[in-house]
Amino acid sequence: MLEVSLRGATMPVSPFRKLMPHAEAARQRGLTVYPLNIGQPDIETPPAMLAAVQQADIRVLEYSPSAGNESYRRKLAAYYQRAGIPVTAEDILITTGGSEAIFFALMSCLNPGDELIIPEPFYASYNAFAVATGVHIVPVTSHIADGFALPAIAEFEKVITPRTKAVLLCNPNNPTGYVYSRAELEQLRDICLRHHLYLFSDEAYREFCYDSTYVSAMHLSGADEHVVLLDTISKRYSACGARMGAFVTKNKSLIAAALKFAQMRVSPPGLAQLLGEAATDLPETYFHHTKAEYVKRRDLMVSRLNAMPGVFCPSPGGAFYVIARLPIDDSEAFAIWLLETFSHHNQTLIVAPATGFYSTPGLGKNEVRLAYVLNRDTMNKALDCLEKALEVYPGRIG
Amino acid sequence: MLEVSLRGATMPVSPFRKLMPHAEAARQRGLTVYPLNIGQPDIETPPAMLAAVQQADIRVLEYSPSAGNESYRRKLAAYYQRAGIPVTAEDILITTGGSEAIFFALMSCLNPGDELIIPEPFYASYNAFAVATGVHIVPVTSHIADGFALPAIAEFEKVITPRTKAVLLCNPNNPTGYVYSRAELEQLRDICLRHHLYLFSDEAYREFCYDSTYVSAMHLSGADEHVVLLDTISKRYSACGARMGAFVTKNKSLIAAALKFAQMRVSPPGLAQLLGEAATDLPETYFHHTKAEYVKRRDLMVSRLNAMPGVFCPSPGGAFYVIARLPIDDSEAFAIWLLETFSHHNQTLIVAPATGFYSTPGLGKNEVRLAYVLNRDTMNKALDCLEKALEVYPGRIG
CATH class of the missing domain: 3.90.1150.10 (Aspartate Aminotransferase, domain 1)
Incomplete structure (x- = not known):
């Protein structure tokens, strides 16, 4: 059959x-x-972004580099630098949406059967990525009573096993809208350092932080080898259909591994890269x-x-x-x-x-x-x- | 560490x-x-394709359906119908390049440890997809002496095991340029039927057939449940950078499974879909x-x-x-x-x-x-x- x-x-x-x-x-x-x-x-969607595509002079729509256009990676690095995140173009792979950044992270850091800790409730598609990559999600429950704050760090410690390879945090959080504080992020960083875990930080909503100053996982000190920033222009610029994201890490071995998955699919989408690059020029x-x-x-x-x-x-x-x-x-x-x-x-x-x-x-x-x-x-x-x-x-x- | x-x-x-x-x-x-x-x-790249993007009236670049825009799927089905391939929009998932179509096929049909037979030499990235999905490639060698014709079918029979789940054929072939004859395709179909194997047909170069009438795997009779057409506009319309492909099969359970992988990444690229749809309007x-x-x-x-x-x-x-x-x-x-x-x-x-x-x-x-x-x-x-x-x-x- x-x-x-x-x-x-x-x-x-x-x-x-x-x-x-x-x-x-x-x-x-x-x-x-x-x-x-x-x-x-x-x-x-900002008209200036669409104009960048619509006014581009394209004769042959060629493959771009697997890591994305150099010009876009440089300007995206500058965007992060303006946000106090000290990365360069070499730390960035342009991805097909935030989805592909998640996929690269799971593929490059975890093997089938490895465990990934995520505070629940969490973005439902993480389940699909876990099944696709053979990874087991281990949830740590957050609660509506305290606005879905980070669960006590002891709850994370409890579920760490030899198969645990990473913690995934969506910040600001989808679906709860919770914005994690620097103190919470530092607690998470510390257990990642202590247990040799990656810290995946899905920052799709990074610009939508209303009541406090946003702290990125990339602002944490001493965790450069551990932190992977998963990003997308979808929400930030109301450009969900573009499918334009980024995988960002200062861990050199990790980005080298992820690049091989990027080479597998040759290039990220070409037109959407023009859109993403133009977004970096938008005024504050x-x-x-x-x-x-x-x-x-x-x-x-x-x-x-x-x-x-x-x-x-x-x-x-x-x-x-x-x-x-x-x-x-x-x-x-x-x-x-x-x-x-x-x-x-x-x-x-x-x-x-x-x-x-x-x-x-x-x-x-x-x-x-x-x-x-x-x-x-x-x-x-x-x-x-x-x-x-x-x-x-x-x-x-x- | x-x-x-x-x-x-x-x-x-x-x-x-x-x-x-x-x-x-x-x-x-x-x-x-x-x-x-x-x-x-x-x-x-045909200017009419680029014009379709550049003249589109887009206010919000929204998510498209996971299977791709309905209008594009209909017109792509009509393109196939003109080529004698009797598919409808329901048999098509729009993918992010031919690469994602390959990925969907391996993920939906094979489990880690399963075997995929491919005539060698073959497109090098198949190796990467195999590693990413945990699939083992079993090569059957074709030879320069006969222009890289399909190896004797006995060579395929020899390597089939209980773990064999599919045969992958690139036709016209990359890297050899060989175009498989109807007789060769029918031989392959027959072993796929006999051994309950999928037949993945990578037809990226389908329009570049110079000396004979092209035969698609989808032209074969009696193999609707087995055949998966993997397609892309990259080469056909010199639009490699668009990242726009298709996963096509008349097997209903299979397309339902593949759709779940498509839902995982939400949508294929939106602007590139406009490009692909315009391509279906190009004159013969x-x-x-x-x-x-x-x-x-x-x-x-x-x-x-x-x-x-x-x-x-x-x-x-x-x-x-x-x-x-x-x-x-x-x-x-x-x-x-x-x-x-x-x-x-x-x-x-x-x-x-x-x-x-x-x-x-x-x-x-x-x-x-x-x-x-x-x-x-x-x-x-x-x-x-x-x-x-x-x-x-x-x-x-x-």
């Missing part, structure tokens, strides 16, 4: 995609469906505007959620997500009910059940992740729907 | 990249260095012009090579490579000598040692791959260099 591989069979279906048929059915019934479930901002004020907008959206979302009876939502310091605890029996059932049964003035919304972000079974059943990526008018309409829905949901508890 | 993974350590360095420091040193000494070693055409005459040009280049290269004493070069029916047997002791030593020691009127060339394309140690030591991707004037100058070089190379034999 012709069968798919075991890894093909066990790869998880994206939890977002599971809801798509239900959302499609709701739209077919004529409903307006507000997508609060995915991190696709409605913010315009670009982030002032976008951050100001996201702060307003966050404040609106958090205050409205907490005003709903039985709802608890910590106010996160970064990214553009919140996790809210709802008075519901089961977040997956609730998400489907919103699309299949509920409507309010011919509208409804999609939420991301938080179960998809936890590795420990049973967690997240009364939590959902909501993205504040839509303008406030639209968000208000979506939150009106949520408020009404919670009043009438048959699985309401508490 | 902090170490890179075993797979990171054992990943092969691209054989092309090994020569790069030597080529750079030659350029630093003021030499003109003709790159006959890589398949980077000098043919212009586009290929007439480019093929006519490549035929002239091939004929020039093959006739000049065979006119050199001690050189033998079969005339290949497709792609834009030849493998030539040279009167030399060691193709790697020769390639380095060309860059380090030799010059002719202040010029030299880079050749690809064929050793990098064989899996069996020792094979390819007196063979090189040459790409006829440069205009004929430039090619003549490069071949003048090669002719002179062979006269004076200290390792000349025979």
Whole structure:
């Protein structure tokens, strides 16, 4: 018999995609469906970035170097330097989205069967990367009660084994929006040094830090060999479709290993590199505007959620997500009910059940992740729907 | 100690990249260095493709569906249908270059330790994909004496084991330029049916078939569940830097598994999809012009090579490579000598040692791959260099 591989069979279906048929059915019934479930901002991609591609004089769209165009790597290094991160072009591989940076990190640092510690809830696709690379994710649970702060470091120590090779931190965090403090990062650094672990820092949302000064894992001293910065322009410049990221480390052996995976796929996307390079020329004020907008959206979302009876939502310091605890029996059932049964003035919304972000079974059943990526008018309409829905949901508890 | 993974350590360095420091040193000494070693055409990327990107009205560069834009998949299906390949949009996943299509195929069909049979010499990066995915490549040797025709089917039968899961054929072949006949493909199909193997068909060079009517693996009857077409626009439209490919199969379970790997990286590159979609609108005459040009280049290269004493070069029916047997002791030593020691009127060339394309140690030591991707004037100058070089190379034999 012709069968798919075991890894093909066990790869998880994206939890977002599971809801798509239900959302499609709701739209077919004529409903307006507000997508609060995915991190696709409605913010315009900076026209200067698009212009860089659209005005480029290209005769032959040739392979770029496997590490990415030299000019882009230099300018990206300068961007990091402006953020107090002392890297050079030699420390950077341009990747096909942040996804490929994650893939390079797992492939280059871990063998099949090795363990990767991640605070949960975490970005659901990490599960897929783990299955694809044969790596075991070991979750350490963070809690909504303290806003999803870093779990006590003793919880990390407890799960370290001889197979543990790395800790992965998403900062600011997707899905919780939590921004880790310097003290928390230093604690993590210290156990990575003590146990010879890599520290993977997914900083996709690095520019979206609202209440404090952002600390990158690359700001930590004494951990140059350990830290790998995983980056992307997707969220930073509302350019999710470009697929343009970076793998950054000062560890020379590691970047040499990762480069071989980069050579395997020859080049990162050529046009998107032009887009990324142009992004490094944007004025600092670009982030002032976008951050100001996201702060307003966050404040609106958090205050409205907490005003709903039985709802608890910590106010996160970064990214553009919140996790809210709802008075519901089961977040997956609730998400489907919103699309299949509920409507309010011919509208409804999609939420991301938080179960998809936890590795420990049973967690997240009364939590959902909501993205504040839509303008406030639209968000208000979506939150009106949520408020009404919670009043009438048959699985309401508490 | 902090170490890179075993797979990171054992990943092969691209054989092309090994020569790069030597080529750079030659350029630093003021030499003109003709790159006959890589398949980077000098043919212009069709302006209509670039215009599709450059004139697109994009406000937010959003994620595309993981399978690729519906409009592109439909038009690509129509392109295949025009070539007599009866697929629909549902049978297609848009990938990040042909590379990702190869990756999806290995991940979805083979487990670590499974075996993949490939006629050698073969595209060197297959080795890298095999290491990355834990797959073992089992080579079956083809020979320059018969122009690298498909080895006797008994040679395939001999190496099939319970771990064999697939055969990979590149047609037209890189690096040999050989175009497999319908009879050869049917023989391969039959053993794949008999032994329950997938048949991966890398058709990157499908439009570059000069002396016969091209037969795709997807033209074979009775093998819909087995055949996976791996495709790319890189060579077809001289758009190597775009990173735009496709994974195509009528096997529903397989495409469902591959889609999960596609979801893992969210989307293929967005701008490149516009480029690819525009390519499907090019008139048929586009290929007439480019093929006519490549035929002239091939004929020039093959006739000049065979006119050199001690050189033998079969005339290949497709792609834009030849493998030539040279009167030399060691193709790697020769390639380095060309860059380090030799010059002719202040010029030299880079050749690809064929050793990098064989899996069996020792094979390819007196063979090189040459790409006829440069205009004929430039090619003549490069071949003048090669002719002179062979006269004076200290390792000349025979």
